Structures are given as C-alpha cells and as structure tokens.
Amino acid sequence: MSGEPVLEIKNLNVDYGLGDQAVRAVRDVNLTLHRGEVLGLAGESGSGKSTLAYGLTRLLAPPGVITGGEVIYHPENAEPYDVLGLDDRGLRKFRWAETAIVFQGAMNSLNPVHKISTQLNDVLEAHEPKMSAHSRTARAREMLKLVGISPDRMDAYPHQLSGGMRQRVMIGMALILQPQVVIMDEPTTALDVVMQRQILGQLIELRERLGFSVIFITHDLSLLVEFSNRIAIMYGGRIVEEAQATALYRDSLHPYSAGLLGSFPALRGARRELTGIPGSPPDLKGMPTGCSFHPRCPKAFDPCAGNIPVLGNPDTPDGSARTVACWLHPVKQPVA
Amino acid sequence: ACSDSPNAGNKNASGGNTFLTVGMPNGPQTENHNPFLTTSAGASLGYRWMLYEPLMMWNPVKPADPAKPWLATGAEWAPDFKKVTITVRDNATWSDGQKVTAEDVAFTFNLIKKNDAINLAATPYGEVTATGNTVTVTFKSSMFVYKDKWLGQTPIVPKHVWEKISDPSKDPNKNPVGSGPYTLKSFTPQTTTLSVRTEGYWQALPQVKELRYTSYTDNNAQTTALSDGSNEWSFVFIPNYKTVFLDKDPAHYKVWAPPVLGIHGLYINTTKKPFDDPKLRQAMNMVVNREDIFNQAEAGYFHPLITSVTGLPSPAGDAFIAPEYKGKNQTVDVPGAKALLEQAGYKLNGNTLNDPSGKPVKLTLTDPSGWSDYQTSLEIVKSNLAEIGIQASVDKANQDAWFRNVEEGNFDATFRWTNGGSTPWDIYQTVMDGKVMKPIGTAAPGGNFGRFKSDAATKAIADYANASDDAARTTALNTLQKIFVEQVPMIPVGADNVGMAYSTKNWVGWPDDTNPYGAGQPTQANALDVVLHLKPANS
C-alpha cells in the first residue's frame, strides 16, 4: 500500500497577511502522501490543518500567502512537478483532475442555485471538453450511484437534499475525474455519528476500488486511528508527530499526541479519569519560544523552552517509520 | 413613406417665412380647443383667438381708444349701459363654409348665460335676441366698466356646431369650427399647429401661413427657446432679459411690455394699528423704491414702473388721471417721509420708529415663497422701510395659506395684483370697494383685502359703474384717485403687462411703443390682430 509518494510537501510555510501583520499559520511542514494511503491529519482547532490543506492546493483566500516551500506532485506516468510553480492555467488543469477536495460543510460547498447535475457537469466540461453531453450525464449518474445516491436525484437542488446526501454528492463529485489525491477537511463533523460512519465506510470502499490517496483532516483522533493508515499530528502550525495509525495509538511519543488521545473517553473498557490537555492553544502572534507546546506540556523540561525541537525519526525500535518533534525523543535523523 | 409622415415638412426648426413659432411656458397640454375654458390648450397657448373671433377688437394697451369692429360692425350701447345692439358682419363665414349670423352671436351669449361655469366674467345677462343681422342684449346691471372686455374677449362660436354639444364646460371641442383665419392642423401635447384658411375669411388672409404653438414646460425652457431662436413669440418673465435674451441677437430680439389697467402693489392691512393711520401709509409710500423693484425684481421690464402718484400706469391710464395729479410722479423722499411722521407724532429713535403711543412700528411682509418677483420686491420694501425705522420682516408663506390669509385679512402687508379692465375702475374697485369688504377672518375673494373702509370710495366706485354720463364718471374717478393718493390703502408699484418677447428675424410688423396697436401677449384676443399685421422680414 505505501508505495511511492504521490504528493510531497516540503518546508511549506503559509502566512496570513503581509509584512508585519503576517502571522504564520503553517511552519516548515514536511509531509509525504503515498499512493493509495489514507493520511490522517489531526490536531486541535487552529493548529493549521485546514491552512495546510488549502495551502498545498493554493486555495487559501486572501490574506493567505504561501511564503515558501514546495509541493511536489508525482503524476502516475510523468515527471513530478511543483504545484506551487504552476501558472493559472496549469493549476486549473491540475485541480480536481489530480487533487480533489471535500470540505466540511457540504451545504456551503454546493452552489445553492445550481442543480446537482449542473455542478457535476461543470467539472467534466472544464476538464474534458471533448466529452459529449450524453456521456457526461452518464458519468455523473454513474458517480452518484457509486456514492449511494439514486441518479434520479440528479436534477435536485442542494437544499432539497439532506446533509448526508449533500456530503455524498461532494464525495462523488470529488471522484468524478478519478484524481490521485483526495483531500478531506473534516468532511463529517457536521454529521452525526451514524451518518459519519456510513459515509466513511463508503469512502474506504471506493478507495479500495479506485486507488486514490486521501488526506483526511479531523480533530477526532479516535476516528483517525480507526480509519487511516498513517497519522500526522499538528500543533501550532507544525507537524509534531507522524506515525502509522496503530503505532501512534499504542505508543504516542509526543505528549501532545498523548494528550489528544486521552481527551476521548473510551466507549469500552474501564472507566478512567481523563484530564484532557490543560491550558489553551497558542496564539499565532506570540508563539512560545522553543517547543510551542511546552507551556501546556506535563512533561516539559529545560530544553523545551529554549529550542524548537526538530522533526525527525526518533531513536526507538520502530523509529524509522515514524517521526516526532520533541526533546523527550532525541532525533536520529531529521526530516528534509 | 416618408412623405406620408406628419413630420416630413416640420423638421426645419426655425426661420422661414411660412410659419411663425409661438410659445408659452405652460407645460404639456391635453387636446382641448374649447374657447370658453381657461384650462384648454387653446386658451393656455392663446390660439383660440386664431380660431374664434370676438365681436370687437379692443386694445388693452390703449384702453380708452374705441374698439375696432371685428365680427360686429358696430355696437350701440344704451346710455345706462344695460342694453346693447350689435350689428353682425355679413361677410364672415365659419371654417366649414357656413355663414356667420346674428343667430350664432345670440346663441353664444345664451350659451354663456345658461352655463355659469363658462361665464367667467360673471356677466349679468338679461335677454338676448337676434333679429336680422342685429343682436340685442340686455343686462341686469350697468356694463360700462365691462363693456370692452365683454365685446373684445368673448369668442363667438357657431350655433350649428355648439347646439349639439351637451355640456360646453366639459367638451374638448376636438374639431374646432370658427370664424378666424386659421384652422387646426395638428395637435400634440407639446405643439399645436394651425394653418391659414384658404378662403372665406372676411378680410385679407394673414401672411403667416402656419402658426406653431409650442407649450414649453417652464420659464427656463421657454427662455432658452427664445434665445436660441427656435421660438419667436412668447410672453414669459425673463430675469436679466438683456443678458439672457436680447444680447443673443441684439438686432432682432426684442422685448415689449406695455402696461394695462391693472396693477401690482403692496396692500396694507388698514385695520391693524398703527397702519390704520393714513399718515404712516403715506410715509411708507414715500420711501418705497419702485424703481429698484422694477429693475431688480421685475428685471427692468416685466411689471412696468408706475410713476404716477395715482397708481395709474402710463400710457394706459394717462387719459384717466385727474387734473390735480397730472404729471405728479412718485419719488423716493426719505426726509419728507420722516418729516411727515414727525408731524404725525411718530418718533424716530435711532433705527426704530415709534408710533405716537410709543410702540415701535413693525410689520410682516408676506407672499408665497415660490413667487420670486414678489419675494424680491418684499426684500426691497423691507430695506426701504428700514430707512424710516419701520422694522419689516419677510415671511415666505405657503401659497394656499397666503391666499386664505389675504382674503381673510390675516396679514400686515402683502404684494398682490388688482383686477384689470378698460378703465381704472377695476384697479380702485379691487383695492377700495366697501361692498366686497368682509370682516377680518371672513374671506373676501372680491377684493379690498386691506379692509380699507371709506364710504366715499365705495360710493364713488358704485357711481362710476352706474353713471350714465361721462362727467359723473370723471367726478367719481377723480374722487377715487384723491382718496387713493391721500389714504394710500395700497402702495402701487408696477403695472400688469400684456407684453411679449419676440424676434424680428423672420417676421416684422409687431406692435411696439411707436405703434401700440395691440397687446403683445400671444394669449390676448389681440394676438389675432398682431398676426394679421405681420409681414415677412425680408420682403
């Protein structure tokens, strides 16, 4: 499954604002998405998950700017190229055909004044202009069926569908061009658990069939553990830990990851006292020195306040497959 | 197809010796050629007189001159002016070819008599009978003061057309048939076009082949049209007319504003203290600068300056001025006024005049806000009165309120006009007639707004109207003038005018000071006479 990389994020930095008003929301992020895998991105609110996702597709609204780094995309049968270096035309071609995005609120992602069919059609028209109208409709119907929506709802308007159906339409739309990468930014937080599970189940199934890779963003770490191959944890704009899902769940190295995991009461097993993570998320304008988590960290010690820990493979048995940025875990080999 | 268009020949906007452009600033019109309605397009623009003719042609500029025979060859009044015998011209025809007869004339008078709504002058008709080519009309009271207006301003209509009209006060008379030299060619809310008759007119046809009456939406538009030459004849107030109009083409653009026997002046409420004192009013009259008002408020022409102390305009009123006032002109005389007031017991304290009881003399001058010439006049009066210590303030009233207040006598002093007519009687009657006077608070629409109470004046007014000989009339009129001059119930300032702004570029022969054969205003009955006088400029 974890074959060659499909998307490499290198030293990505994203700012909001220019000059002295700028705040850096994503800092030196290095992350690799492999072909066919589900990469979970977790972290509390404001940690920069969405910024990273939008940043690598260059969809950030003003005043967001990408202030450095590269996003290397590896097409299946061609040379890799830097998404950040594409011109408008290139970017438009790249989008959706190679990387599709599903946002949190489906009601807001679908244009309320156009029919579902129109919005599906738009995509095909833009990317495969040669396709006949008939086959476009056929493809759209097929796609809807794939996500479990009866094709006769094609001509419905978004407001005529329920929240779950809308989200499925969005997933169907994301897959209509069979992209290599699907980015999902909290696609199910607005839905209740039953619906969430249904949709995610369908997504997994589709991934098996179509073989795309997924970047899945949520703050619900327990969901990710269950659902993704690898998980990256963000804090204060940085990746603080990254590992196989099971490894992370069983043995999280970074205290923040541990704190996150401990924030979800368990449904089974012994009832135990949970504390969550004390304190509040950092302010981007006045980041603590050193490890940005240290003011909240139960295990903080001297070096934490002094220097920013480097993300790298820790010196643990399975260390080569995971990375962490914490002074508790000396880094064997820094990433990038 | 182009030749079918009604516009084919009309595109050339100005000039030409075939047509004359006439204008009035009266706004869009609706198709209505009823000559009896003041609201009709015919009356509003004045072309009713080109279609319908009066019995006599009376010249309001020289009201004392005898009226010219027109549809009638003559009119014989009984000495008491309660009966008239009119001889109708026998060579006139209606535009549909039928002859104009005495029957038609009698029918017209009966029509008016029967319909109060079109009896605008409230003429007291008695019997109307037609025999042969004469019509005899009797009246319930003396017509002396009204006779010229009546004969000169009643349009005669054909019986065979109007007897079919059920309500003459509501009928738009879409297909006018008249005895005049013109017939209706076309009508639009903006422009009415008349063309000259081909035959059957009782005198030589006019040289103007076509008359185009345009109703401009307001004074500005009318003035602009005059100054760019697209309009050649109008009656409109042009502020600073030299710059705005004459200077645009000094050789051809002309303004003529002959006064008539109707005036504008400052009515003073004679019931209010201390203005019930004639001495005070005299003094006020002495300081009001009529010339300033004439030049600044009336643009130096519009309400011709009244110089005579009698308030009678010149030349229209010259013939009526009493011997004692002949040549006596009003001049601003501040020291004289002060002296007069001193004598009468008033005290000038610095800038404040105190009346004999010690109270400062104050008054409010009022006129509707929209009437800019009156407002300007009031401002001037205000500063004039300040010179003798009278503190005046100017109130810009709402027009409706003003009408009501003036009629009810709720004012200190106000600018207003008087009625006009063929003798000065109308002027004095409006100002001083005790018969129409009502107590303060009751509307007196007939006149005497200042509540001037003088039995002598009331009697003289009645005497003049009912007198059966000229001597009695002269005596009565002289009495009226004396009272007017000494009691000053109103401070006369300017005359009404029947003038015009016109261009001699294409047409000449207009009346002017050298030949004031008629009124210049295109809505006057005289307009027909004027058109008949016009000749192409280049011939």
Added chain:
Amino acid sequence: MTIPTSSVEQVIPGQGAMAQPEPAKPGRARRKRFRFVANGKALTGLIVLGLYLLFAIIGPWVAPYDPDARGPALTAPPSADHWFGTTHLGQDILSQVLVGTRGVMLVGLAAGALATILSVLIGVTAGYLGGGWDDSLSALSNVFLVIPALPLIIIVTAAAPGGGDTLVALIIGFTSWAWGARVLRAQTLSLRRREYVEAARANGESTWRIIIFEILPNLTAIIASGFVGTVIFAVTSEITLAFIGIGSVSSWNWGTILFWAQSQQALAQGAWWWFVPAGLAIAFLGTALSLINFGIDEFVSPRLRSAGKTKIKTASGRTVRMRVGFTPVLSNSSAPHTHARPIPVNTAAATPVNRSKEATQ
C-alpha cells in the same frame, strides 16, 4: 440619490450575509466596537460631517453678511468681498450657504432621528415579539416601503400649508423609516434566536431588559447605518423640496439658494457661482455620509474592507495580486530553504493524464 448607497440597506437581509456581524470563530478575537473610527473612510466622513456640524452651529455667526441683506453688487461673480458672488439682489451667496447649513443639518438629523426611532420601535418589536405583532408591523413597513416616498413627501408637504422645517422633518421622518425597520426586523429575528438572548431569557431576564440591553446594543451598527442613510435621504429630500419650491420656506437652506438660482435662470445668465457652491455643499455632505456608511458596512462585515495591500512581489520579481482561488506564492520565507534543488517544471507533465478509461489499482 434615491438608491440607498449603503449596502446594509441595499441588501435584503436574510439572503445576503450582509448586516450580520461575522460570526466569531473560535479562537479569533471579535473586533472591538469603536474600531470603525480607525477606518479611513469613516474617519474622513466623520471629519467632513464634523465640519458641517460646526458650520451648522457657527454658520450664522461667521457669515460675513446677513443672507437676506441686499448689496450694491447685483449678480456679481466671486470677488474678495463676496467669495461666492452675489444674487440678483446683491445678497451674499457665501452667507446664504453658511446660514443654510443649519437648516439642512437640523432637518436631516431630526428626520433621521425620527425615522430611526420609528424603525427601531417597529422593526425590533416586530422581530422580537413575532406572531401577530410581526405580521401586522411587517405588513405596515412593507406598505411604506413600496409606496414611493418622494412623491408622497412632495404631495404631503405641498398640501400641508405653512409648513416650516419641523414639518418637513416630520414628514420625511414619518415616510422613510420602513427600510430601517425591515433591516432591523430581520436582524432582530436572527438575534432573537442567538443563544445569548435565549440564555438571558432562561436566566430570568425580563422582556424589555432583553430588548434594550441584549438586543439593541448588537444592533447599533445597523441602526447607525440606517440613521446615516436616512439622513442622506432626508437632506436630499429637503433640498429637493426647497428647490422645487415646496416645503420649508421660512428659512435658508441650500435648496432655497438653488431655487432662487433656478427661478432667476442663473444658468442662462451665466451666473454659475449661484448654484455651484450649494450643489457642492450637498454633494460633499452626501459623500461624507456615504463614507461613514461604508465605514459602518466594513466594520460590520470586515470582508468588505479592501485589503490594504493587494499586490505583492514574489521572489522572482513578479507582481502578484491577492485573489480568491489562487494563493500567491512568495519565497521570502524566513526559514532557510533546506530543500534547495529546484524541481524543473515540466509543462507537459502538468497536463493531466487522461485516466478516465484506465483502471487504477
């Protein structure tokens, strides 16, 4: 002139996202109340408005002449004696403009205040109480909204004799509250469902206290914007009325000046100075008020603020504009660029491979 310039008014609430304070996002601080004064537009507007208010107060004292006083120079162009020239009576136009300021401002503010009070009363009541109250009050304001205001004002003013400034202000105030009421009603409806209102109710607050202390403070921006909008409308209406010769007649305002200029055909006489100053005075006042309204709009909905700097230079020296959908890429990262090898951009590779028929697995 009649199309409300404020977008808060322009936009039908409930459909646009306007007029709705941006929902505060977790972790992001809400903007402070009086921040909008710092807005350049609003500040300019306020300063100009302040000047007008100043002249409204001191105008009659600083005016060099009595505006009614006749002078010897008739219809004279601007000169050292008469900065704005004179009328046909030799009156000083500068003095008329200065003295007229008070009338204009008084009527504008009074009418604006009246309309605002009415709109708050009606709009907030309808929105908060709901039910039958809402139905009837909304119907009322809809009727007033649809009935054309200016003709109505003209007819009523013309028909009411002897009216002064007060009457004009009253009439304008009574006929122009409907917009505000409608906007406020919609806003109140949404506020009523806000949890803090419900929370206050659950805590036992009385209805009137909820309306006054919980809801009204959150409507201030909209009320202010409505007020400013009505003032603009009132000022133009008043001047219009004076210009066509109805309405306020006993005092000087700019409309009166223009009325005289028009009736004396200042244009045809070439006396431009007669109507230019008054017109500019109106235009600047209107602009100032509009600016204040923009300021309020932008305060209420920060997105509308045109970003201070929208163009940036990339490392390669290209100028890039910030725009939606295409985030600019800068390379002035403060962190050293560790991965220095530039990847050659293969434009051919940028063309997506047509994978539609291909099975992927």
Added chain:
Amino acid sequence: MTLSPDAKAPAGEVVLEAIGLTKHFPVRRKLRDLFKREHDAVHAVDDVNLTLRRGRVVALVGESGSGKSTVARLLAQLYPRTAGDIQLHGESTRVKGGRPFRAYARRVQMIFQDPFASLNPVHTIRYHLTRSLKIHGNAGTSADDLERALADLLTRVSLTPPERYLDKFPHELSGGQRQRVAIARALGANPEALLADEPVSMLDVSIRLGVLNLLRDLKERLNLAILYITHDIASARYFADETLVMYAGRMVEGGDSESVTQAPAHPYTRLLIDSAPDPDRIHNMLEDTGDRGNGEPPSLIRPPAGCRFHPRCPMAMPRCTTDLPVRLEIGDAPGHWAACWLYDEGTVAAQQPGSAAAADLVNAEGTR
C-alpha cells in the same frame, strides 16, 4: 451570602421530573391548508419521562434532531409544553413568564451548547454574572457583597484569580473559559438542577474534558442535579450516572450508563454505539456498515407508525410497523429498559426479527 454549598439536601432527592412530556411545534400553515381541519405539527418530543435527582447526572443521547434540546427547553420552561407534566419537587409547574418564571429559573438553570454564542459580545463578564446574581436576589445588599459573590462564582468555576476575568469581554476568553463563565452564570441563581445542552460539543477536543470534569466536580460539591445532553455516547458513559437514549422524539432506552453502553438493548442504541469511533476496532468499518441500520431519521411531521425506528431497523418485525413499543425491562441490570418489541417474548415468538426490515436502503432515503 446566599450561595450555600453546604446546605446539602439529601442526595438522590428528586428535583425535577418530566412525565409524559410532549411537544409539537405547529407547522406554519400554508394557504391551501386554510380549509383543512387538522394542523400539521413537528412531533419534536413525544411522551418523555425523565427524573433528575440531586447529585446525579442523567445523560440524554441521540442523533441530531431527535429532540434532545427540545426536552431541555421544555424542562427550562422556555417552551410551553403540548402535553405531559413537569414536576418540581413533586409539584406540577407551568410558568410562562414574569415572577413565577424567575422563581422557577432560580431552581432550574440551563447551560447552552455554544459558549461563543451564549454570552452577549457587548457585555463584560461582570455584567453577565451580576445580572444573574441580581435577578435571583443573590447579589447581597452592598457593592462589597456583590464583589464577593462575583469572585466566589468565578473561583467556583476555576477562573482564578477572578479579577483577571471580571472585566473582560467574552471575545477575550477562550472557548473553555467562556463555557465556564456560562456555568458560573447558571450557578449565580444557586440552582438545584442544571440542564446542560451539549455543553462541550462546541469546544475544542483538548478542553472538553476540563469542562466536563468541572461540572462533575460542581455536582458533587453543590449536590446538583444535572441533565447532560450529548450526541457522544462515550462521553455519556464517562460523565453520567444514568443514560437515556432518544430517537425521533421518543425515548427508546434507558438505564445506568454502564449497562446502556456496554449492553445496548435497543437496535438504535446498538447502531449508535457501533457507529461511534472506536480506536480499538481498527479497520473493520466495512464489516460494520451495510446490514446495520441505514438511512436517515424520519420526518417528524408524519412520524412512522409503530416504532419510529422501524424503517431503519434491521430487526424490524411486522408488529414494529403498527404498534408503539412500550417500556420493557431488559433484566440485565436494575432499571435498564428499552422500548422495543424485541424484548416482548410473545412478539418475538410470533414474528421473525428482521422480517419487516427495509430491503433497498439506498432508495429508502428520505429527501424531505
């Protein structure tokens, strides 16, 4: 000082009880309905029974739109109820506004879901708390009293030192701090029962537990009765003594939290629990979905006859489509019950479970 944490009433005393609580929201009538007899209504809550005792937390779990908030609001008397009864200390109460409402609010206070929306952005923390104290007469008589009461409130919700928070505006606080202020405001009334409507669902994961732990702490110290509304069944297990499950306006299961979560009886509860993310159950999603209950909650305007869950229930029997299930004891733990015909032996014997389950799930989806 009227805040009296020590005046302990016996734990377990019933504070608030809902009996057959029902709420139907009338649907705005359409023009063409003018001549129809019956009125459409949203059957938001039907026949709900629930008891809040001192010192105990009752959790109300259910998916979105199942009527949880409506129950809370009914209990807070913010909505008039359609039927049923609310008894405060055994006495039936129905208050609409004014003084009686205040008196009721003094004893029953509500905490809202969204701490970002439940504090008025224009008022300081001081204003919010002062109002609460004043309304309920807990502000004392002097400025000092008030000051002390305020400090006491903030200390009680662990916002210390109080001075640091008193004069701040809500936007200057973090989500967790705001929710604490909201709790403090509720405590200002010195209530006996707290109705907490999803008090942590809007908070960041890392601070949720802090607030829940605070609530639990308060419950113990002040001997409060708490209704805890949530859609996260795991947190119900963590926090509540007793858990009730709601579906489409009706209670479907209840019992102590442990039995309900560990041995769910009602098919809906099972669906809910199976759907909840569970890190211990890795990569087995595919097996779970499919035969489990699918589709969407039913229309509440015309709720399904019989058991409201039957259109989605994999175990549905013919009887489920016609008869409203009654509360049936499960028997595994005292007080554990479910409203499901599966626990009626007679029915199960006569009809095959699952025999009336919906066949085509995709097409069964409602669209309204």
Added chain:
Amino acid sequence: MRYLLQRILFYVFTAWAAITINFFIPRMIPGDPVKSLLARFQGQMSTDAIDSLYVLFGLDKDASIWSQYLDYWKQLFHGDLGLSFTAFPASVSQVISDALPWTVALVGITTIISFLLGTGLGVLAGWRRGSWIDGLLPTTTFLSSVPYFWLGLLAIYLLAGPDSFFPSSGGYEPGLVPAWDQYFIPSAIQHSLLPALTILISSVSGWILSMRNMMVTVAAEDYITVAHAKGLSERRVALGYAARNALLPNVSGFALSLGFIVGGTLLVEIVFSYPGLGFLLFRAVGAKDYPLMQGIFLVITISVLVANLIADIAYLMLDPRTRKEG
C-alpha cells in the same frame, strides 16, 4: 407557488393601503385648486372668475368622507380617475397616458441600463479587488451624492446650448408630431440623452457598490473555493457561481429601485422639462390638481407593485431555494 400566492396577497393588501392613503391625503389637507389656478394666471383673471371656476370643477358639493370613499372605489373599478383640474376637462387617465410612455421610456430604460452597467462593473470590482474600478468608486460615490437636479443643471450648463447637439429641454423637437418615423425617433432619442446621462451617472454607483459588496461576500463562500478547486475557468467561476449568487439580493433591490423611477427622477424631468409623469406630478402639486395627483400617485404605486411582483417572480426563478416542492 405558495410563496407567490403569499406575495400576491401582500400586493393586494399594499395596493389597497396605497389607494386608501391616496384617497385620504388630499382630502385631509386644506388647499384650494381654484386659488391655485388663479395663481397661475397671476393678475390675468379677474376675481369674478372664481365663482364660475368653482362651478366648473364641481367643487361646491358636500358629501360624507365615507360615501366619497365608496365613490372613489366605484370610479376606480370603472378605470375612471376623474377629471384633471389643470387640463380640464381632460380626464386624468388621458393626461397620464400622454406622459407615461415618456417616463417609462426614458427612466425605465435608463434604470435598467444603470442596473446592468452598475452590476457589471460591480462584478468586476468585487471580483478583482484593488483593480482600477476600486479606484473609480470614490468618484462614483461623489457623483451619486450630487442631487439629480443639480447634476442636470450642470449638464445643461456645460453641454447644452444653442449650438450644441444636446437639447436642453423637452422630449422632442417642437413642431414634430409623435410618430414612428425617421424625424421623430432620432429627435426623441437626442432629447433623452442628457437626462439619461444624468440619471445614469447618479444612480450607477449604488449598483456598483452593492454588487461589489455582494461579490466580495459571496467570493468568500465555500462553494466559490470549491468552484476554484474544481478547476473551472475563471469566467465560469466569476459569472456562473459568484455573480449569479451575488445577483440575488440585488434583484429585490432592483425592484425597489423601480419604485424610485418616478419619484427619484422627478427632478430630472423637471430640470430637463421632460414631458413625463414626474414632471406632471410636479405641476399637479403646484396647481393643487388633486385628481391628477391621486391618479399619478396611483399609477406610480401600482407600477411599483407590478415591478416588485415581476422581481419576485424573477427571484423565484433565479433562486431555487424559494421554490418549494410538493
């Protein structure tokens, strides 16, 4: 459907209210058309004429307000708006029908152009923040703050004149008869240019601004980002997604602005002496021509209502959310 029915009910109610207001206003207020007529003939008509005018206009009747109200409705149902005083005895409906086409043509077309132009520019300005159009905004704001009439006067002063292409007044050249021919049409168009320009200049900025603001608001919506993410062409995103949605609130605004057509541009008609309804109303007011005032006001109100209804229908078609199914 339900939405539409509701709206129609509202319109019926509003029409009733407007007509009733229309009935009462002139009646509640003192004022005398005869006096006003006299005023028009300042000094030219003798005081004797007054009585006959009262008779002429039938003003001396006394009837209870209620029976007048009933009569008024009876008349309205017969399409009879009474007789105009100023154009006596022409009927109000005739006077209005003479003027209406002018207003509809000039102001209606100009308003539509202004809306389209302003909306177009607003779309550009909102889409391309910080472009030259943003720089244009202060100017247009200033221009829109200038009263219509003043701008008109200025335009006449600067652009019209004896030798200018632009006539300063009227709807067509005097002497022409309204007809669809090559003389009249160009003249009518020529006469409408300046007034149209005036209206355009002062009204366009409102549209630019509101459209720009709506665009900015809409541009931040998720579905716009999604549209970008879908790789749609800039045109498609800007027009099909952003502008299409941003337009919705402006449709209602447009309907309301139709209400200002006559009211707001009355001044333009006055200044340019344009023979339209606004000018007619102005004259009717001046002359206390109550029947005419009532008639015009009624026509204005009804046309506003109709415009609103049309906008409602347009809205219904543009926004699927208002279309309820089932």
